[in-house]
Amino acid sequence: MAPSVADIKAATESVVDSVAQLKIANNTPAAPVESEITDSGPSYPGYVPYFDREEKFPPLEIFEHSDPGLLANPAKPNLLTENAKVSHISPYLGTEVRGVQLSQLSKDGLNELALYVAERKVVIFRDQDFKDLGFDRQIEIARHYGPIHRHPTSGNVKGYPEFHVVYRDSKENRFKDYRGGNNLSSLQWHSDVTYEKQPPSTTFFFIFDQPTVGGDTLFASQVEAYKRLSPKFQKRLEGLKALHSAVYQADFSRQRDGPVRREPVETEHPVVRVHPVTGEKALFVNEGFTRSIVGFKKEESDFLLKFLIDHIAKGADFQIRARYEPGTVVVWDNRLVVHSVNPDYGPEFRRHAVRLTPQAEVPIAATA
Numbered sequence: 087m088a089p090s091v092a093d094i095k096a097a098t099e100s101v102v103d104s105v106a107q108l109k110i111a112n113n114t115p116a117a118p119v120e121s122e123i124t125d126s127g128p129s130y131p132g133y134v135p136y137f138d139r140e141e142k143f144p145p146l147e148i149f150e151h152s153d154p155g156l157l158a159n160p161a162k163p164n165l166l167t168e169n170a171k172v173s174h175i176s177p178y179l180g181t182e183v184r185g186v187q188l189s190q191l192s193k194d195g196l197n198e199l200a201l202y203v204a205e206r207k208v209v210i211f212r213d214q215d216f217k218d219l220g221f222d223r224q225i226e227i228a229r230h231y232g233p234i235h236r237h238p239t240s241g242n243v244k245g246y247p248e249f250h251v252v253y254r255d256s257k258e259n260r261f262k263d264y265r266g267g268n269n270l271s272s273l274q275w276h277s278d279v280t281y282e283k284q285p286p287s288t289t290f291f292f293i294f295d296q297p298t299v300g301g302d303t304l305f306a307s308q309v310e311a312y313k314r315l316s317p318k319f320q321k322r323l324e325g326l327k328a329l330h331s332a333v334y335q336a337d338f339s340r341q342r343d344g345p346v347r348r349e350p351v352e353t354e355h356p357v358v359r360v361h362p363v364t365g366e367k368a369l370f371v372n373e374g375f376t377r378s379i380v381g382f383k384k385e386e387s388d389f390l391l392k393f394l395i396d397h398i399a400k401g402a403d404f405q406i407r408a409r410y411e412p413g414t415v416v417v418w419d420n421r422l423v424v425h426s427v428n429p430d431y432g433p434e435f436r437r438h439a440v441r442l443t444p445q446a447e448v449p450i451a452a453t454a
Contacts (some may be wrong), residue, residue, distance in 0.1 A: 112224050119357060128253075128438050130217065130294040135241020135251040143236055143247075143348040148283060151232055151447045155200035155363035162202055164195035172196040179207035179307040179423060180406035188415060189215055196230045199417065200288050204363050208305045208407055208418040214416045221246045224290075224442060227306050228417060231288040232444035235279060238332065238348040239339035243440070247347075250441040256433040275399055275424040276374025278443055281332040283353050286420040287446030293439040300431035302344065303408045303416065305423045307342035308368040311397060312358060312441075320367075324452040326357040328371050328391075335375075354380055356451035361421060366421050367452045398424060421446065 129135055169185040181202075186213055189198065202208050216224065227250050228234055235249040243249040278286050291303075312320065332350035339346055356378070359370040373395050379387040390424065405429070408416050418425070420443070431437070 101103050103169075109366060116231045128295060128436065129436070132221075133243055133249065133251060133294060133438070133440055135253045136244040137241055137413045138244075139343070139345045141247070141345055141347050143238065145348065145351075146284070146445075147401055148232065148448070149445075151284065151445070153200060153204075153362050153446065154197040154231060154289065155204050158197040158201035159194065159388070160201070162198040164192055165198035172207075173274070174406070175210075175406045178310040178404045179204040179305060180210070180408070181208070182210045184212045186211060187215065188417075189219055189223070190201075191227075193230070198225070200231060201250060201363060203288055203417050204361060205421065207307055207423045208408060208416065209404065209414045211417065212411065213413045214292070214415045215283050215413070217413075219381065221249070228290050228442035228444055230444075232286075235286055235443040236347070237279070237280065237443075238350070239335055239344060248442060250443060251441040252427075252430070252437065252441065255436040255438075261450065262357070272429045273399070273426040274309035274373055275304075275426050276372045277308075277370070277424050278441070279332075280370070280372060280375045281330040281351055281353055281357065282445065283351070284448055286443045287353070287417050288444055289420045290415060290442040291418075291439060292415040293410050293437075295436045295438040296432035297437060300428065301435070301437045302410065302428045302430075303425055304405060304428055305408060305418065305425045306398050306401055306405040307406045307423055308312075308370065308398070309366045309422055311394075311401055312367050312369045312389050314397070314401070314404070322359070323369075324356075324358045324367075327354040328357050328376050329354055329380060330375045331377045352375060353379075357419065358452040359449040360452050361419075362386050362447055362450060366422070367397060368447060369398065370421070371395065372424050373399075421449070 109333065167186065173182045174180065175182060188199075199209075210387075219227075222244065225234060225246070228248075235246040236242070237250045241253060245249065264306075278289065298430040315323070331352040331353055333352065335351035336346045355370055357369065357371055358367055360367055371391060371394050376391060376395075378384070379390055382390065412434040
């Protein structure tokens with residue numbers, strides 16, 4: 087995740103000013119996507135992170151949600167056309183698709199995309215024009231899946247708070263501070279903003295600048311993680327709730343003189359949830375935001391959460407690595423996977439991407 091740090095704005099303002107007259111108006115690339123930080127700045131300066139400490143959002147309200155995947159043709163004729171070239175990465179999650187242009191999908195095609203992403207958990211689309219569609223069209227496509235979440239602390243796009251901006255270069259590397267500077271690993275498995283009462287579903291992530299090697303995203307299937315548990319243990323987890331908290335994220339932003347646009351919330355969610363379209367059961371805990379098991383004493387809660395989080399993190403046989411190349415758009419179902427950036431690249435490289443994060447239903451609990 088990209089921590090909300092006002093320093094990012096200062097680090098990027100100089101490069102933005104130097105290229106804004108030429109590039110911001112049309113957001114055309116200024117340099118190859120794969121490049122060291124020796125160019126004239128971010129390729130898409132209109133999407134650099136913007137922080138306004140005075141920007142405030144009202145509390146989120148509950149809304150009715152019906153997943154578009156419920157309307158999809160299971161054969162997916164509008165998505166997986168004869169031009170589609172499909173390659174599965176793992177039996178459990180992850181598919182690479184070429185020959186399909188997301189920007190050209192009809193409403194039926196977008197419905198089928200929701201179903202396909204729910205089935206495959208993570209779908210990597212290559213050779214996309216998505217980053218050049220402009221703010222409004224990008225938001226319009228993502229909004230098909232629900233209201234776009236506006237992040238309370240991260241950098242967004244000025245005038246377009248729907249965009250969650252991921253940015254790191256030679257002057258900015260605050261992710262390590264957020265994760266903790268004294269860890270052996272910088273990985274942090276999480277599902278996005280699970281502290282919200284209605285966490286996200288079909289999520290879009292597209293990249294502008296990337297390291298030549300590295301900077302991939304790791305994904306793990308929460309469905310397969312659940313399936314690996316013994317039946318008796320599965321039944322013990324069903325019916326339990328866990329507390330998900332935004333407090334640490336908000337406190338971190340305040341300490342860095344960053345924004346807190348909406349006061350942090352804490353929400354109880356089922357430890358095992360059911361997908362509204364596929365009916366699959368999935369674990370719904372993560373290292374980033376899950377703080378405790380409701381009704382358990384601290385030692386009991388800590389022990390159970392550590393087991394589940396370690397189980398997910400060590401499950402290399404139900405994980406994939408999403409590799410980026412120019413024109414990549416990754417679409418995943420935030421209800422069914424956890425992910426972590428792999429910050430394994432040097433400070434000479436820039437990694438710049440954005441996420442559009444539609445919210446979905448209140449999580450449906452699996453019954454014991």
